[in-house]
Amino acid sequence: MRLSAHSYLALLLLLFSTALAAQPKSYTVTAPDGVRLAVQEAGNPQGTPIIFIHGLLGSHLNWERQFSDPQLQRFRLIAFDLRGHGLSDKPTQESAYRDGKRWAEDLAAVIAASHAHKPLLVGWSLGGAVITNYLAARGDIDIRGAVYVDGVVELTPTQIPAHSSVYRDMIAADLKTHLDGERAFLRLCFHQQPDSVTFERLLANAALAAWPMQRAVPSMSIALEQGLGQARVPLLFIYGAQDALVRPQPALARARQVNPGIQSRLYSNSGHAPFIEEPARFNRELATFAASL
Structure with missing residues (x-):
């Protein structure tokens, strides 16, 4: 069968765009x-x-099951390592992490430098607090929506279970105690524990996180009323019903108190990381939500 010139050109464009999509790139902002x-x-x-x-102790590697999913390849997928994490800089002063505006300006810098026009923001755990602070600092004019994935709404005892021994060990000066604390924290992220290769990679990922950041984050400021409360773009909150690190119902109730328009989903078989525990459903619903915007 011979192709017409139009069909041939369309095929070339499809192959070219596929080749482009297959070439990930890395840069610094x-x-x-x-x-x-x-x-x-x-x-x-x-x-x-x-x-x-991503969330506390994470990096862009947390999103591997999204970056590799064929149904999400039609979107421009961008991830960055938060300050104090992964391959990003790790300031040694705790003051570099306490002010939520710094994290907000990091996100604004990524949006500007990547020339991402009206992006959809997806924030996991601590990443949800980063989105809220971004909304407070910059408003929602430059984004098309946001997805909070087991997102931290506020750092309060009603929403955040104590796990005092785990958090204490995570900032211990003794290296063995510190690493054991990070392992315990990572286990708490999952109701469905990942395979050993994935868990070991995520544990190594966690070990890269800066200690001053871990000490400072519990007192990080979150401008909830000015951020989430003032947002008018579509907002989707996804929580794992078995979350051991953020209590879904109190967090959702507080989020709805400041913004009654949010949508929500509950993943009954997931803990704190439904995008890893139930990736097929998560990716499908993310693609649908993104396309609807």
């Missing part, structure tokens, strides 16, 4: 206070941008 942030991209460079923001 500098925040206003000089912190360098490591950014990774994949997917279709011409697609709707989705910016993924």
Whole structure:
């Protein structure tokens, strides 16, 4: 069968766009206070941008099951390592982490430097607090929506279970105690524990996180009323029903108190990380939500 010139050109464009989508790229963005942030991209460079923001002790590696999913390849997938994490800079002063505005300006710098037009923001755990602080600092004019994945709404005892011994060990000066604390924290992230290879990689990932950051994050400021409360773009909150690190119902109730318009989903078989524990459902619902915007 011979192809017409139009069909041949369309086929070439499809092959070219597929080749582009298969070539991930990495680069560095500098925040206003000089912190360098490591950014990774994949997917279709011409697609709707989705910016993924990981949680405490994570990095862009947390999103591997999203970056490798064929149904998400039509989107422009962007992830960056938060300050104090992964391949990004790790300031030694705790003051570099306590002010939520610094994390907000990091996200704003990534949006600007990547030229991501009206991105959808996806924030896991601590990443949800980063989105809220971004909304407080910059408003929602430059984004098309946000997805909070077991997101931290507020750092209060009603929403955050204590796990005092785990958090104490995570900031211990003794290396063995510190690493055992990080392992315990990582186990608490999952109701369905990942395979050993994935868990070991995530544990090594956690070990890269800066100790001053871990000491400072519990007192990080979150401008809830000014951020989430003032947002008018579509907002989707996803929680694992078995979450051991954020209590879903109190967190959702508080989020709805400041913004009654949010949508929500509950994943009955997931803990704190439904995008890893139930990736097929998560990726399908993320693709549907992104396309609806």
